[in-house]
Amino acid sequence: MPSQPLAPPPMQPAQPAAVVPSAPPAPGAPVVIRAAGVGKKFVAYHKRATSLKERFVRRDTTSGEDFWALRDIDVEIGRGQTVGLAGANGSGKSTLLKVLAGILRPTHGSVSVSGRIASLLELGAGFNGELSGRDNVYLNASLLGLSKREIDRLFDSIVDFSELRHKIDDEVKHYSSGQYVRLGFAVAVHVDPDVLLVDEVLAVGDEAFQRKCLAKIAQFRDEGRTILFVTHSLDLIENMCDRILVLESGGLIFDGQPVVGTKLLRQRLGSLPADSPIPFDLAPVKPTAVAFSRNPGGPTEVQYDPGEQLTVSVELDLTDSAPQYVYLHVEIMGQGEIPIWMMETPPGGVSPGPGTAVVDFVVPRLPELLGAFAINVRVSDAATGQPVTVRRFEELFGVSGPQVAGLLKVDYEARLRR
Numbered sequence: 001m002p003s004q005p006l007a008p009p010p011m012q013p014a015q016p017a018a019v020v021p022s023a024p025p026a027p028g029a030p031v032v033i034r035a036a037g038v039g040k041k042f043v044a045y046h047k048r049a050t051s052l053k054e055r056f057v058r059r060d061t062t063s064g065e066d067f068w069a070l071r072d073i074d075v076e077i078g079r080g081q082t083v084g085l086a087g088a089n090g091s092g093k094s095t096l097l098k099v100l101a102g103i104l105r106p107t108h109g110s111v112s113v114s115g116r117i118a119s120l121l122e123l124g125a126g127f128n129g130e131l132s133g134r135d136n137v138y139l140n141a142s143l144l145g146l147s148k149r150e151i152d153r154l155f156d157s158i159v160d161f162s163e164l165r166h167k168i169d170d171e172v173k174h175y176s177s178g179q180y181v182r183l184g185f186a187v188a189v190h191v192d193p194d195v196l197l198v199d200e201v202l203a204v205g206d207e208a209f210q211r212k213c214l215a216k217i218a219q220f221r222d223e224g225r226t227i228l229f230v231t232h233s234l235d236l237i238e239n240m241c242d243r244i245l246v247l248e249s250g251g252l253i254f255d256g257q258p259v260v261g262t263k264l265l266r267q268r269l270g271s272l273p274a275d276s277p278i279p280f281d282l283a284p285v286k287p288t289a290v291a292f293s294r295n296p297g298g299p300t301e302v303q304y305d306p307g308e309q310l311t312v313s314v315e316l317d318l319t320d321s322a323p324q325y326v327y328l329h330v331e332i333m334g335q336g337e338i339p340i341w342m343m344e345t346p347p348g349g350v351s352p353g354p355g356t357a358v359v360d361f362v363v364p365r366l367p368e369l370l371g372a373f374a375i376n377v378r379v380s381d382a383a384t385g386q387p388v389t390v391r392r393f394e395e396l397f398g399v400s401g402p403q404v405a406g407l408l409k410v411d412y413e414a415r416l417r418r
């Protein structure tokens, strides 16, 4: 285990809470969705709600107020990624999808998406209520770039998927919201899209249809298509996605591993205590090993005398989404799980960077102790104080101090007083 010096504590102010470096597309995967510095401003009195949802969500915006629904969004999504877009109500998810789909123009910044995009955004978006389901299938599919002949070939399959054959010649304005979504989804998945953008419309379908949609999304994922979908189901993101984007008040506050992002969002929404650690396997910083030696980087030794120098080396494995400044708290545990003493990095933490790193804790003179001792390591994000993970190591080191009936040898006198 190579030893590296401790990095000095950071001089710059702490990062804003929960901001993590962006997770880039896998190396080698071409970028198919790119948003650079995207901001979207709405002016409340210029806009009228176009759906029931918007009417509810925008109730709080007073007339004439500028409102930034998206701020400075920088994201690159590589081909084949399945990305969940999450955040509280009103955080900007639908707006971001609309901007990426080209339905809304960003106020500043730029967006590019390559390949054929199929988007399933708001309820009924892209449908003309006065037309029949059949006509809407043709209209929608041709807007997505299919020729009449291609649509003729796919028509039965689209209708079968939607399970709406009995309604296909009715005007779409008489469809229920679930029926709208069935038809919209059926068209979107039949146009052979390279990129699928899906808003939280799946929630409108009944359970059987949701299962069918999710199976289709999973098939798309396995075929290496790029999927970006909005959902409030964080379990779904954990199960289906290889990346999560978390929005808060129009800003991107997390971009990375789904379980880390969902944990953060659950904390922000108050459904998980703020100090709950991430499961060890998924932690972006893992203490992988400890070693004991006299000098940093020296040979491993496990038996010491009081007064000798001891170095406890903690090896860390850090992913790209690890916090920049990492704070370690190391406890030396005696028999019966009693902490004997503790050691910490400087309060600002150390900056080990992605990959592996070693933090050495050097004890110049061991106290008068007798026994075998184990190590507990707690890792937190030094900027936010958020716990990252905890690990108890089984490796022991021994100190052969004087026999004491207790934990420490303390100087004392016994005096009689009457």
Ligand SMILES: Nc1ncnc2c1ncn2[C@@H]1O[C@H](COP(=O)(O)OP(=O)(O)OP(=O)(O)O)[C@@H](O)[C@H]1O
Residues within 6 Å of the ligand: 042, 043, 044, 047, 048, 054, 057, 058, 059, 061, 067, 068, 069, 087, 088, 089, 090, 091, 092, 093, 094, 095, 096
């Ligand atoms: N056309 C518009 N004009 C003015 N404000 C808008 C418009 N569309 C959205 N907004 C506002 O932008 C913010 C983001 O809305 P958006 O629909 O993107 O949120 P969301 O994260 O999708 O929310 P939800 O989870 O409720 O669907 C909200 O405060 C909303 O009121």
